[in-house]
Amino acid sequence: MSTMETNMQNIVHVQLPAELPPKKEFLPGIRRAPSRGFNLTKHEAIIALKNALRYVPNELHEQLAPEFMEELKTMGRIYGYRFRPEGRIYGKPVDAYKGILEARALQVNIDNNLDFDVALYPYELVTYGETGQVCQNWMQYLLIKKYLEIMREDQTLVISSGHPLGLFPSHRNAPRVISTNGLIVGQWDNPETFKKLAAMGVSNYGQMTAGGWFYIGPQGIVHGTYITILNAGRQYLGIPEDGDLKGVVFVSSGLGGMSGAQPKAVEIAGGIGVIAEVDYSRIQTRIDQGWVSKISDNLEQIALWIDEYRRKKESVSIAYHGNIVDLLEYIDQHDVEVQLLSDQTSCHAVYEGGYTPAGISFEEGRKLIKDNPQRFKELVDASLKRHFKALKRLTDKGGHFWDYGNSFMASVFEAGEKEIAKNKRDTSEGFIWPSYVEDIMGPICFDQGFGPFRWVCLSGKDEDLRKTDRAAMACIDPTLSSLHRDNYHWIATAEQNKLVVGTKARILYSDEEGRMKIALKFNEMVRKGEIGPVIIGRDHHDVSGTDSPFRETANIYDGSRVTADMSVHCFAGNVARGMTLVVLSNGGGVGIGRASNGGFGLVLDGSERVDQIIRSALSWDVMGGVARRSWARNVNAMKTAKRWNEVNKDKGYITMPFLPPEGFVEEIVEKELDQ
Numbered sequence: 001m002s003t004m005e006t007n008m009q010n011i012v013h014v015q016l017p018a019e020l021p022p023k024k025e026f027l028p029g030i031r032r033a034p035s036r037g038f039n040l041t042k043h044e045a046i047i048a049l050k051n052a053l054r055y056v057p058n059e060l061h062e063q064l065a066p067e068f069m070e071e072l073k074t075m076g077r078i079y080g081y082r083f084r085p086e087g088r089i090y091g092k093p094v095d096a097y098k099g100i101l102e103a104r105a106l107q108v109n110i111d112n113n114l115d116f117d118v119a120l121y122p123y124e125l126v127t128y129g130e131t132g133q134v135c136q137n138w139m140q141y142l143l144i145k146k147y148l149e150i151m152r153e154d155q156t157l158v159i160s161s162g163h164p165l166g167l168f169p170s171h172r173n174a175p176r177v178i179s180t181n182g183l184i185v186g187q188w189d190n191p192e193t194f195k196k197l198a199a200m201g202v203s204n205y206g207q208m209t210a211g212g213w214f215y216i217g218p219q220g221i222v223h224g225t226y227i228t229i230l231n232a233g234r235q236y237l238g239i240p241e242d243g244d245l246k247g248v249v250f251v252s253s254g255l256g257g258m259s260g261a262q263p264k265a266v267e268i269a270g271g272i273g274v275i276a277e278v279d280y281s282r283i284q285t286r287i288d289q290g291w292v293s294k295i296s297d298n299l300e301q302i303a304l305w306i307d308e309y310r311r312k313k314e315s316v317s318i319a320y321h322g323n324i325v326d327l328l329e330y331i332d333q334h335d336v337e338v339q340l341l342s343d344q345t346s347c348h349a350v351y352e353g354g355y356t357p358a359g360i361s362f363e364e365g366r367k368l369i370k371d372n373p374q375r376f377k378e379l380v381d382a383s384l385k386r387h388f389k390a391l392k393r394l395t396d397k398g399g400h401f402w403d404y405g406n407s408f409m410a411s412v413f414e415a416g417e418k419e420i421a422k423n424k425r426d427t428s429e430g431f432i433w434p435s436y437v438e439d440i441m442g443p444i445c446f447d448q449g450f451g452p453f454r455w456v457c458l459s460g461k462d463e464d465l466r467k468t469d470r471a472a473m474a475c476i477d478p479t480l481s482s483l484h485r486d487n488y489h490w491i492a493t494a495e496q497n498k499l500v501v502g503t504k505a506r507i508l509y510s511d512e513e514g515r516m517k518i519a520l521k522f523n524e525m526v527r528k529g530e531i532g533p534v535i536i537g538r539d540h541h542d543v544s545g546t547d548s549p550f551r552e553t554a555n556i557y558d559g560s561r562v563t564a565d566m567s568v569h570c571f572a573g574n575v576a577r578g579m580t581l582v583v584l585s586n587g588g589g590v591g592i593g594r595a596s597n598g599g600f601g602l603v604l605d606g607s608e609r610v611d612q613i614i615r616s617a618l619s620w621d622v623m624g625g626v627a628r629r630s631w632a633r634n635v636n637a638m639k640t641a642k643r644w645n646e647v648n649k650d651k652g653y654i655t656m657p658f659l660p661p662e663g664f665v666e667e668i669v670e671k672e673l674d675q
Helices: 002-010 042-053 058-075 101-113 138-150 191-199 219-237 262-267 278-291 299-312 324-333 347-354 361-370 373-396 410-412 434-446 462-474 480-492 514-529 565-576 608-630 636-645 664-674
Strands: 127-129 155-160 161-169 177-181 249-253 272-277 295-297 316-321 451-457 505-510 536-537 583-585 596-604
Touching: 042 058, 042 191, 042 316, 101 451, 101 596, 138 155, 138 161, 177 514, 219 262, 219 434, 219 451, 219 480, 219 505, 262 316, 272 278, 272 324, 278 316, 278 361, 295 299, 295 373, 295 514, 295 636, 299 316, 299 324, 324 373, 347 361, 347 373, 347 410, 361 373, 373 410, 434 462, 434 608, 434 636, 451 462, 451 514, 462 480, 462 505, 462 514, 480 505, 505 514, 514 536, 514 596, 514 608, 565 583, 565 596, 565 608, 596 608, 608 636
Parallel strands: 155 177, 177 583, 249 272, 272 316, 295 316
Antiparallel strands: 155 161, 451 505, 451 536, 536 596, 583 596
16 A cells, blocks of 8 residues: 555545445335436546545455446446445434434435435435436445534535535534535536536436435425416416316326326316326325325226316326326327316436337336437437327317426427427527416516425424424415415415325425515424424525526526526525525436526524524525516516515615616617618
8 A cells, every 4th residue: 555545544534434335135116217328438437437436445446346337337327336324214303313403404304315205216316307316326425424423513514416525614604515416617518418427426416406405205396386287277267366276177297206296286276187107106106195096097087087077076186007198199089178288207308218208118118228229219209299299289279288397398399399499490489388487487476486485394293393384374364465375275284185205394385574484483483492493495496596498587588597697696695694505506307507506405493593594594595586587577576676675675675677668669679670
């Protein structure tokens, strides 16, 4: 051993042990990720292997190198399966972990993201969205845990795409963890380059709340889906603000980590939901949870159920075990009336298993991805074109389709179907159908500061969750607006709807004022000993945290929606204001290079210090985005910003736009350009 190696061993204190853990068995019945394909050159493979080996002591390299190489060749990634801890991983009560409170709270969240009942592919550290990982491999997981266990209140752990860069001196009001995922310099920021970087072990697809360590199971998306579908009925079908979706049929696809929320959301909204899913294991998960009422692979039976429940005006969720294209074509051919249509296949990873083409089974698709990826791509492109044509016929008959921010319309266009573009040439003017943000979530929620606020009761006690539900409900005045009324109904019925999967968590759409009010109330309850500690956060799919032209910022029309300033401002502002965890990631639900998204976590420990962070950081986390939306001349955002300026006149001011008279600019431009 060289002198340098000896000195390094004397210096390093946070490292994996030199004992090789035993090989692990994969439990039957647990979903496994598909092979991501081996696409590295010999030089790149050498780098990938060296990158993985640097996590383990030298004396283990001889045995581990061939093992890691085999994983790389067969799975397209090095996961370090041998290093996965034995037994079940799940979010235990916070007192079961080692370390300071904030560090223990983050460990609860990390382990919840990898729970067999929560994660999509737990052995591959994929939480949801086909490719969204907590970190890249199990060696990183173990090292992150070691750092969190020894962290002090004056230190900050820095995470780079799942890699714990180190524990650095900071101060009590600094974040305990600053994390980034998949950030790539612009020229190289594309899916092909990212795939190589991920295979080499230097970049991680954190999705939104996977690498942000704040996924709370499909409940996290049920509420947003409920609000979206309910308001789609109001906007497209003229349903009154106090009405629900009785007799309305919604057809979509996907029952995975995100899309699995759809059937439950439709039932809560009072409608009839038919969701296609090719992977039976995902259907079984939703049946076991009680989130799907009926299942069939028979299209005639599906149509009979639709007719029955439409006549009874009762809500029901139906899983169709089959391809969404076959379902849509049957509905079209047999003139089954469907009012609302969408799609939640994982089209951000359309050629990596996120979309199974019509004509082959889920299992056949997985085999093709590994053995003949080019043929799989051809089938996907052909299926997307069929999918589009079926939707076009149904919308021509009066159905209403919206893109669910999963890159579906972009994928159809890239498959060669130019008719989906508004100008029939390129995507510069958008698509023929709106995204759900353009028509619904943007103007109704985000522009008014409403978004998916969430919390986890770290004690793991049902009673703490009930108490926080009641406290949150007491903070909402349902008479203020339809949004307040919908959210009051949501939280009032949350327990009976059995939404919890994994940790004792809850989600609630709330605005700046509501979030601060609820968080301060929770912190007071912790201070008084009424409940145990709580960690609050939000989905990154929110007012300020995400720049995504096809989704979160789809209703920005001043030409700036392809910029990423807002998410970076949000991230930096939350660092400055002392959030416990601050994260910035590339990609999200729409694919690498198509979004920049940031999230946070704040541990409520009952202290006055945290009260101050709540007042400063939660206000910024919402209003920074409202300010950007207001400057883009969004009417509801301008109203929200104006109201904030009035309330906070001695604290701050949001810059307001001057608006020229209607038609004034158009007239000048047309006159000059016509000449």
